[in-house]
Amino acid sequence: MRKLAVLATSVALLASSSFAKEISVGVTMSMSGPLAAYGQTAYEGIEFANSLQPKLKNGDTVKLVLIDTKGDKVESANATTRLISSDKVVGIIGELTSTNTAQVMAIAEKKQIPVISPVATNDKLTEQKEFANRVCFTDSFQGAVVANYAAKDLKLKTAVVVVDQAQVYSLGLAKAFTDAFTKAGGKIVKEIKVSSGDKDFKAVVSQIKAANPDFMFLPMYHPEVSMIARQAKQIGLTKPMFSGDGVANQTFIDLGGEAVEGYMFTDFFDYSAPPTQRSKDFIAAYAKKTGKQEMNSFVALGADSYNVMVDAMNRCANPEDSICINKEIKSTTNFEGVSGVLTLDKTGNSTRSAVIKVVQNGKAVYKATVNP
Amino acid sequence: MDLTMFMQQMVNGFSLGSMYALIAIGYTMVYGVLRLINFAHGDIMMVGGFLGYFGIVVLDLPFGAAVLLAIVGSALLGMASDRIAYRPLRSAPKISLLITAIGVSFFLENAFNVFFGGVPKAFPVPAYLENVVDIVGLTMPVSAIIVPIITAFLLAIILWVLYKTKYGMAIRALAFDVGTVNLMGIDANRIITLVFGMGSALAAVGGIFWAVNYPSVEPMMGVLVGLKAFAAAVVGGIGSVGGAVLGGLIIGFTEVVVIAFFPELGGYKDAFAFIFLILILLFKPTGILGIDFEKSRF
Numbered sequence: 001m002r003k004l005a006v007l008a009t010s011v012a013l014l015a016s017s018s019f020a021k022e023i024s025v026g027v028t029m030s031m032s033g034p035l036a037a038y039g040q041t042a043y044e045g046i047e048f049a050n051s052l053q054p055k056l057k058n059g060d061t062v063k064l065v066l067i068d069t070k071g072d073k074v075e076s077a078n079a080t081t082r083l084i085s086s087d088k089v090v091g092i093i094g095e096l097t098s099t100n101t102a103q104v105m106a107i108a109e110k111k112q113i114p115v116i117s118p119v120a121t122n123d124k125l126t127e128q129k130e131f132a133n134r135v136c137f138t139d140s141f142q143g144a145v146v147a148n149y150a151a152k153d154l155k156l157k158t159a160v161v162v163v164d165q166a167q168v169y170s171l172g173l174a175k176a177f178t179d180a181f182t183k184a185g186g187k188i189v190k191e192i193k194v195s196s197g198d199k200d201f202k203a204v205v206s207q208i209k210a211a212n213p214d215f216m217f218l219p220m221y222h223p224e225v226s227m228i229a230r231q232a233k234q235i236g237l238t239k240p241m242f243s244g245d246g247v248a249n250q251t252f253i254d255l256g257g258e259a260v261e262g263y264m265f266t267d268f269f270d271y272s273a274p275p276t277q278r279s280k281d282f283i284a285a286y287a288k289k290t291g292k293q294e295m296n297s298f299v300a301l302g303a304d305s306y307n308v309m310v311d312a313m314n315r316c317a318n319p320e321d322s323i324c325i326n327k328e329i330k331s332t333t334n335f336e337g338v339s340g341v342l343t344l345d346k347t348g349n350s351t352r353s354a355v356i357k358v359v360q361n362g363k364a365v366y367k368a369t370v371n372p
Numbered sequence: 373m374d375l376t377m378f379m380q381q382m383v384n385g386f387s388l389g390s391m392y393a394l395i396a397i398g399y400t401m402v403y404g405v406l407r408l409i410n411f412a413h414g415d416i417m418m419v420g421g422f423l424g425y426f427g428i429v430v431l432d433l434p435f436g437a438a439v440l441l442a443i444v445g446s447a448l449l450g451m452a453s454d455r456i457a458y459r460p461l462r463s464a465p466k467i468s469l470l471i472t473a474i475g476v477s478f479f480l481e482n483a484f485n486v487f488f489g490g491v492p493k494a495f496p497v498p499a500y501l502e503n504v505v506d507i508v509g510l511t512m513p514v515s516a517i518i519v520p521i522i523t524a525f526l527l528a529i530i531l532w533v534l535y536k537t538k539y540g541m542a543i544r545a546l547a548f549d550v551g552t553v554n555l556m557g558i559d560a561n562r563i564i565t566l567v568f569g570m571g572s573a574l575a576a577v578g579g580i581f582w583a584v585n586y587p588s589v590e591p592m593m594g595v596l597v598g599l600k601a602f603a604a605a606v607v608g609g610i611g612s613v614g615g616a617v618l619g620g621l622i623i624g625f626t627e628v629v630v631i632a633f634f635p636e637l638g639g640y641k642d643a644f645a646f647i648f649l650i651l652i653l654l655f656k657p658t659g660i661l662g663i664d665f666e667k668s669r670f
Contacts, residue, residue: 032490033592040491070490165639192631193639197596199586202384202516203631204638210377223492227586234504234513235380254494255588 020059023320025309026083027064028094028104033071034197034223037251038096038298042118045302046093048286049338053307057314069095076100080107089113090313090322093305096298097221098122098169105132114326116309118301119245119268122172126348133329133348135304135337137372139169139219142244142266143176145354145370146217150242151184156214160190162204162228164220167196173219173244181217189213196224205232208239215240222252226260233259240264248297253362263359269339270355270366271295282338294363300339308332308342376509381632382625387516389624390523391585394578395601396608396616397530398450398571404547404611405567408469412453412476413575414598419480420446420576421495421583421593422488428496435498442576450572451565459561477598484591492588501584519581526574527617533570534613543567547611596642603649609662618661623648 027046029039043066055061065087067079076095080103083089091114095101101120108115109131117125117134121142126132150156159181164170178188190211192204205228208216216232216239218225225247232241241263248267253260271294274280282303287293312328313319332344343351353371357364395417402410423445427438457476461469501515534540542563546553554560582597583589600623608619623645631638652659 030490032485034490034492034590036490037492040489163639190635192635193637195639195642198641199582199593200384200388200627202388203381203628204635206377206380206384207631207635223588226588230587234502235511236504251491255492257494257587 020055020061022061022063023056023313024063024065024087024089025306026080026087026089026092026094027066028069028076028079028083028092028100029066030071030096030100031066031068035071035097035221037222037249038119039068039071041249041296041298042096042302042305045118045299045304045338046306048289048299049282049303049306052282052285053310056310056319058319060319062310062313065089069100071097071100073100073103077103077107080104084108084111084113090320091116091309091325093118093302093309096120097167098125098172099167101125102168105129108132112326113322114309114312114329116305116329118305119298120169121245122168123176124168124172129348131326131348133308133326133344133350135301135308135339135342135344135350135352136245136268137352137354138349139173139244140176141372142354143173143178143219144180145266145356146242146244147177147180147184147186149356149368149370150215150217151181151186154215154240156186156240158187158189158213159215159217160192160208160211160213161188161217162192162194162208162220164196164224165193167221169221169244169246170219173246174217177217177219194220194224196221198224199227201228201231202235204228205235205237208232209235209237213239215242217241218243219246221246222249222255226252226255229256229259229263245297248357248364250296250364253359253364256359260359261361264367265357265364266370267297267355267357267364268352269297269300270357270364271300272366273355273369275340275353276336276338278336279338279340297339300337304337304339304342307337308335308344311335377632379508380510380512381628383510383512383516385625385628386621387512387519387585387624388627389621390520391578391581391620392597392601392604392623393617393620394523394526394574394581395597396604396620397527397613398575399602399605400608400610400613400616401543401567401571403605405543405550405564406458406469407466408458408473409602410571411470411473411598411602412480413571414594414596414601415477415480416446416450416453416572416594417575417579417582417597418484418589418591418594419449420572420579421589422484422579423576424580424583425493425495425589429493439577439580442580443573446576446579447569447573450568450575454565454568459564481591481595488591490591492590495583495587495589497584497587515581515584519585522577522581523617526577527613530570530574530613539563539566600642600645603645606659607648607652609659612659612661615659615661619659 031039069076098120101117119136121139163174243265312325315328316324335342356368420442423442427433427441604619604623608615627641630641
């Protein structure tokens with residue numbers, strides 16, 4: 001029996017070296033549900049990067065297996081199990097929100113399958129995990145960027161923070177911001193808690209108006225933030241508003257309408273200031289395919305998750321060896337990505353720059369780049 | 373908290389509560405005649421919002437015409453759901469009906485998800501509804517005033533139909549005893565269809581209000597609202613139209629008050645609707661204005 005197994009393995013090895021095969025990479029994303037805007041844009045980037053670079057250097061083809069998580073954490077966990085056990089993926093790209101990504105990473109960790117999250121920024125996600133990686137920055141970096149920009153560049157002194165307590169992302173970013181803003185000499189005059197899925201924030205904005213801060217920090221996702229912005233405008237609350245990457249998409253501006261004019265947020269990348277040659281090429285190819293110049297940063301981050309994964313697979317003797325892929329992901333250094341120059345370390349976190357954008361005339365406009 | 377702030381919050385609560393009330397009326401009426409908690413009701417509201425969106429964006433109708441389209445379309449959908457999903461189960465155990473209602477709910481959510489995608493669509497609100505008015509120091513959009521007024525108007529119509537018309541009498545008789553009503557020569561199915569039509573039309577108005585106040589429509593928008601309106605119907609006394617309105621206002625005010633007085637508990641405001649539900653079920657299972665269905669109806 002053992003001889004047979006050895007024979008079978010050697011035949012398989014032989015086959016793998018002589019014939020190109022298909023290797024599956026899993027993708028878990030919210031393609032429907034309230035956060036579908038994120039999933040659809042990030043997957044657009046992954047798919048496009050896959051079309052530009054469908055083969056490994058040994059000739060094997062990379063096949064994407066997508067499962068819709070509907071933005072739900074239970075669905076995210078189920079999707080991960082299914083990808084690993086029945087689709088036999090060698091690595092997983094996803095999820096997008098930190099809460100859902102935590103589910104994906106917990107399961108993949110046990111099965112020793114590397115995960116690259118495009119945009120999940122919560123600090124704790126990669127702690128004490130060997131197979132968890134990301135191409136985005138963390139909330140402690142992002143929170144400090146916002147806090148320093150507000151305190152030093154805009155000279156704002158008091159802030160109200162609104163936290164979405166149902167989202168790990170929001171809690172983490174709020175804390176990072178609070179710490180950095182207090183350190184920079186600012187003061188948080190009020191913290192208000194809400195829950196994702198809420199639509200009515202009239203009571204919340206009335207509270208903020210009464211507290212009269214210099215500005216508001218809303219570390220949440222776009223469905224809630226766009227409603228807060230609109231309802232704030234209705235009661236004549238016109239203080240500056242700032243968010244993290246949770247609002248970095250056009251849907252936010254579409255939903256917010258005139259109420260989000262002047263809104264500021266941190267993002268990973270801006271198409272009008274391409275940081276690398278690869279971004280220039282990618283943007284040009286993207287423009288040729290879709291007919292539009294502008295590109296959402298989630299597209300770039302999605303593409304980079306794929307690019308880093310493929311790059312790591314290329315550096316492994318056997319591109320199906322998940323443990324080797326993970327090791328190579330973690331030794332990605334000065335990688336020229338679409339969204340910028342990336343360096344991943346042993347913790348799975350990446351060192352990269354952030355950009356600050358402002359909404360002007362219904363478009364997110366590049367304002368500044370902040371390096372770590 | 374000063375008086376202006378307090379009044380501002382009261383206005384907010386009244387406006388929100390009115391929307392819950394509109395949807396709760398549909399729950400309560402269907403429950404009254406069929407003893408069915410129609411869990412698809414929140415999704416009928418979602419369809420109402422979407423129809424309004426299509427009326428304005430795709431068909432380029434004026435706002436009023438789009439609202440009419442939403443009302444008629446949702447009423448027809450409500451009646452069709454009864455004809456297709458519930459009528460064949462009239463003599464089946466109540467639990468089968470409940471499960472079917474959940475099925476209809478999932479069907480509507482997923483059908484809209486497949487055809488229109490899950491990304492929220494911005495709802496084009498007419499400028500005159502978004503205008504901000506200032507009344508004795510209270511700032512509010514026109515819609516915050518219009519919503520309670522229209523709710524009160526529609527409530528009056530519903531009460532008039534129930535208590536002053538032949539059909540209303542038939543509905544009340546049906547709530548009392550289905551078997552006898554059939555013996556009296558009333559077509560029970562026709563009356564049930566009418567109840568579904570009325571309830572769904574109100575849900576459509578609720579959906580439009582929702583889309584105007586929080587200008588977006590998406591396939592899952594009816595889920596939480598539906599659950600809260602259901603809680604409102606039970607708190608007010610399921611089977612009672614006045615109770616549904618009262619329950620809606622209570623839930624709406626509670627949400628606002630929780631945030632106004634206990635900002636740190638704001639994230640749990642949804643829980644308060646359900647805490648009310650549990651307390652009511654524990655201490656007064658028939659609800660505040662509830663009717664003991666063993667003794668009398670409506």
